[in-house]
Amino acid sequence: MSDEVEEVRNDLAQLVRLALAEQTEDVRLFVARLVRKYRNAAPELAEQMDLYLRAKTPRSGPPLRKVSRPPVIDQPAFPVDDESRLSLLKVFKDEPNCEQPLLAHDLEESLIQLIQERRQAERLTSLGLHPTRSAIFVGQPGVGKTLTARWLAAQLRVPLYVLDLTAVMSSLLGRSGSNLRTALDFAKRTPCVLLLDEIDAIAKRRSDDTDIGELKRLVTVILQEVDEWPATGLLLAATNHPELIDPALWRRFDLVVKFESPDLPAVKQAIKRFLGPDYALFGRWIDILAFAFNGESFSDIERDIRRFRRALALGSASDADLIEEFIKSRTLSLDRQARIDLAVLLVKQTRLSQHTVSDITGVSRDTIRKYSTEQQPAPKKSIKKPIKKPIKRS
Ligand SMILES: Nc1ncnc2c1ncn2[C@@H]1O[C@H](COP(=O)(O)OP(=O)(O)OP(=O)(O)O)[C@@H](O)[C@H]1O
Ligand SMILES: [Mg+2]
Structure with a gap:
């Protein structure tokens, strides 16, 4: 004061x-x-x-x-919003030995190359090449974009700074340009990975805002920065809405990294990882859990598994109770065929009686019997395609 x-x-x-x-x-x-x-x-x-x-x-x-052109401010200090004094960047400093996110094979390959390029930058330079300076991460919420950015920064042994563009945009419009510039200037001068999170925020605002001029300037600032980002740093951007990204911006990134939603094997892997030591207990339910979680994001899976583990730790429910209740809620979102497949799976892989399975899944015992004898194993195709509807969980 x-x-x-x-x-x-x-x-x-x-x-x-x-x-x-x-x-x-x-x-x-x-x-x-x-x-x-x-x-x-x-x-x-x-x-x-x-x-x-x-x-x-x-x-x-x-x-x-x-x-009235903004003065060039030399501000080496950590960037904060002028008015709120809140930090513009979120900082993550993870240990290099932090756990690698679950990544699809080709995605893992391209990230490992990115890391190798940095470690052997001199070799590239001697050949007139430069390491990847910028990448855009595309994928649904909760598939590991931010987590992967953290992991990458940790591997490169630099902090990750995250600039949430939604937050920048929600500050007074006149100020968002200078906030953005301040944050970018800081990140350019510090060894770090900078993640522009929700980079589509600008595009979203563009359609419904009055101050088009200011937004255009913001886009221009970002375009320039992506072009000019120093090879010593790494500029990342993340979005759930690639279709909203300005094509001019899109093509400026050196690398596009697509994060797919997890497939069935990845779902299984995730369940195992998130269960940790409790896998010993829940392991016998793995196929059923994988079936029920199929189509969900990693973060949704993690949230539910954490809930199971907490309930278990408190002794408030048995693993069988938890699974039963969970499956019951999930079957609501499945189509009829997927429900039948699940019922057959439950009968085959658990000690639950046909009566209980029928109760849980809403599939009649006759149908369960018919499919259990007719089909073995349960058809994979329909397992892979439960209806993806947002489900309200209790
Ligand atoms: N690939 C993954 N491997 C392991 N855990 C993951 C993975 N993806 C997500 N998670 C878990 O979910 C949490 C949320 O993921 P993260 O924040 O990286 O998602 P995101 O893709 O950035 O989503 P959003 O688009 O909503 O920002 C992580 O902290 C982690 O616990
Ligand atoms: Mg994120």
């Missing part, structure tokens, strides 16, 4: 000095700067000063437009 008062005093003194020296053009320049400076902290004051500025057309000197 006292720093702010001190600064206001300095501004006042400077203004008086310029005014008494009748350096009118300098006064105008200075006031224009004050308008920008106080726009966030004291919007009414800024507006008032702006009105004074505009009330009298300048007699000579540079036009106002030029004056």
Whole structure:
């Protein structure tokens, strides 16, 4: 607070000095700067000063437009929002030995190459090549985009800074440009991986906003940065909505990394990983859990598994109770064939009676009997395709 008062005093003194020296053009320049400076902290004051500025057309000197261009701020300190003083970047510093996310094979390959390129940058440079400087991560929510960015940064032994563009956009529009620039400048000068999260936020706003000009400037800032990002850093972007990304921006990234939603083997792997030591107990349900979780994101699977483990730790339910209740809720989202497949699987792989299975899945015992004898094993195709509907879980 006292720093702010001190600064206001300095501004006042400077203004008086310029005014008494009748350096009118300098006064105008200075006031224009004050308008920008106080726009966030004291919007009414800024507006008032702006009105004074505009009330009298300048007699000579540079036009106002030029004056109101933002000053180049050299700010090596950690970037914060002018008004809220909140940090613009989220910082992650993971250990290099942190667990590797579950990744599809080709995705893993391309990330490992990316890491190798950095480790052997000199070799590339000697051949006139440079390592991948930028990549865009595309995928549904909860498939590991942010987690992978953290892991990558840890492998490269630098921090990950995450700039949430939704947050930047929700700050006053006039300010989001300078916030973005401040954050980018900082990241460029620090060894790090920078992740522009939800990069589609800008595109989304573009359709419903009044200040198109400001948004265009934001896009331009990002376009330039992707082009000019130093090879010493790594610029990542993530989106759930690739279709909203400006094609001009899209093609500027050196690498496009697609995160698919997990397939059945990946779902199984995820269940195993998230169960940790409790796999010993839940392991016998793995096929059934995999079936029920098929089509879900890693983070949804993890959330449910955590819930099981907590309930188990509290002794509030047995593993069989938990699974039964869970399957019951999940069957609501399955189509008839998938429900039958699940019932057959339950009968085959558990000690549950046909009666109980019928209860859980809503498939009649006759149908279960018929399919259990007719089909073995349960058809894989329909297992892979439960209806993907958002399910309300209890
Ligand atoms: N591939 C994965 N391997 C292991 N765990 C994962 C994976 N993907 C997601 N998870 C789990 O889900 C959590 C959320 O994932 P993450 O934040 O990386 O998703 P995201 O793709 O960035 O989603 P959003 O688009 O919503 O930001 C992770 O912290 C992790 O616990
Ligand atoms: Mg994310």
